[in-house]
Amino acid sequence: MRILVVEDDARTGEYLKKGLAESGYAVDWTRNGADGLHMALETSYDLVVLDVMLPGLSGWQVMEALRAKQDVPVLFLTARDQLQDRIQGLELGADDYLVKPFSFTELVLRIRTLLRRGVVREADQLRLADLHIDVLRRRVTRMNVAVPLTNKEFTLLHLLVRREGEVLSRTLIASQVWDMNFDSDTNVVDVAIKRLRAKIDRPFEPKLIHTVRGMGYVCEVRACAECAPAP
Structure with a gap:
């Protein structure tokens, strides 16, 4: 190289x-x-x-x-x-x-x-349902309402939306967002997801962040019967 x-x-x-x-x-x-x-x-x-x-x-x-x-x-x-x-x-x-x-x-x-x-470039603007992410300015809105996020929350949301529809394991999320190896005794990912849901999903419909039991998390639009995230 x-x-x-x-x-x-x-x-x-x-x-x-x-x-x-x-x-x-x-x-x-x-x-x-x-x-x-x-x-x-x-x-x-x-x-x-x-x-x-x-x-x-x-x-x-x-x-x-x-x-x-x-x-x-x-x-x-x-x-x-x-x-x-x-x-x-x-x-x-x-x-x-x-x-x-x-x-x-x-x-x-x-x-x-x-x-x-390589030369593959990520989009400057990401959208999922009524969620809009301005990547360059690090701004997030839902239904045109500004959603203030911490740096880590923004990085986590960006990862989830950028890989829409993919089930991301806790290990992958921890390595991408916190640059750390995942410790099974640490619930940092689950706590961060809970806080992100409170800002991104709780006040709005449809719900976008979902738990896949035993596997991790996925960000996608689901049918109404599946909207509620697993606890």
């Missing part, structure tokens, strides 16, 4: 090049936005790690020009940490956005996830 790093800070660039190489990737590094765009278009990379504040062309400009030509996965790695910056990066077509200072372990995990996923 070949990765292009576009990063103008010498210390960060050297760190990324060395660390990613030690993680098994072939790495090219450039400190200039225009050079980064040229290299990305002329060489077949599996992923691009892109800063925003660059000489030559900004990361925004590189991203916009790159998306007009190809679909290589792009991860923004930048000190620009405002919500609007994240939204702009994702709206321009980036696949992920990580803020500096960062954990190298987290960076590698995100890179592996993007490489497994």
